[in-house]
Amino acid sequence: MNFAFSTLGVPGMEVRDVVRTAAETGCRGVELRAHPEEPVHPGLLPQERRSVVREFAAAGVEVLAVAGYARVAAEGDDEAVYEELYRLVHLAADLGAPFVRVFPGGGGRPQDDADATAARRLGAAAEVAADAGVRVLLENHDSHPSGADTARVVAAVGHPHVGAVWDVLHSWRAGEAPARTHGLLAPYLGYVQVKDCADRDDPTPLPLGAGTLPLGACVAAAGPDGWFCWEYEKRWFPGVPALPGLLAAGRAHVEGLLAGGSR
Template sequence: MTHRLALSTLGLPGMPMPDVARLAGASGYQGVELRAHPEEPVHPGIGPHERAAAKREFEAHGIEVLTVAGYARVTHPLAPHELPELVRLAHDLGASYVRVFPGGEGTPDADERAVQQLTRAAQLAEDSDVRILLETHDSHRTGAAAGALLNRVNRKGIGAIWDVMHTWLGGEPPAESFAHLAPHLGYTQVKDIASAEDTTPLPLGTGVLPLAECVALLPADGWLCWEYEKRWYPEADPFPELLAAGRDYLAGLTGA
């Protein structure tokens, strides 16, 4: 088997789900990471009809809903419903994963809070056949930091997303990042940027991130998700126009 490819709807802000499904299929991707924010068509506030319709749309185009990309920050106090609602949305869509962030509070008390909140949510995730994945980001941007927190949770329903930009910005070599994250890894987010000072998204392979080195470390049957942060950089090139070339670039790295 070879890596399966997904695209993140962060690069397609506000695009209706039928259009996302058609675009992903036409561009040669097998999955989507859905940004689950009230700005978007799919988020925890939508009802059963909208959930079922979105699921049917992706199934009709042969596209897997890989992840519900939520915005829960687990080092911060969460409302009791926050993680359960994301897990239920993922379950209703047939998604394998829920994405959460650390949240920027890298203190012992905040880490303890994150461990407790993730541990409480683990059973529901496991019962729902969903994994909650902590992204390497903000206060836990390195594999060492995220892995240390996840080692304390140590539950099947909790894992990691390796965002290769953040570990690189944290000064961590890819082999070290992977060693820390491998026991927990759900999938890997790829992207490219011009420099540490200019993180405007670029077409894959045209920037400074060590993508080939990262991909070479990964299991051959895992997912790679291209997270193109158009939502935060409106001046970036339109994502749809880059998707086919990005697929070809990733296929070249993976030998597909």
């Protein structure tokens, strides 16, 4: 199994400690939250990018994705969004990451308008991504929480360098069954973000297996071949326990689910 964690779970942690944490807990990859608060973001200079690459390579850990904050369905000019997408794609290429994560961010816009805007911007980014050898993945999130919402946009783009990342929390909270979400996203899926929480109305992060999110059904649907990335939202819930001490058990829990465990 390929298991990763997102640096959303370790706010502000230096790259050397991120990489050490991954290596010590059996995580093969890391999703790097590409935000100016964090050590890795699109403003990094070339020598800083090379240093990140060296740290990961030395530990044998992969950069799974650059998790960006571009909001591709948002109202407003395309130019600023294109610029953000290009910067994320080039950062991912420089770091050897196969994926860039982006958000819909359509707010309260009518669905057709939000979809058309997102598909237009992702379509433009697709060619740049193809040249760079990267895939841009739209996450099911905010205005587009379900697999159906995300698949509608990605299908409209119709380009192999634009796909989807499945966040198991948002589709579940939207009332979509895991097997259905996976069925809709499977043709486009880059990787799966796993998490757990007490119930649909309380997204406070819990250790994997400690909540009621139907993680077993999600993991079973996704199967053993792709990446699972634990996105523990410590940045937004600072009071929850630190992630590093939970990682090895979280990884083992997903392994157990893949091997036929129940929930």
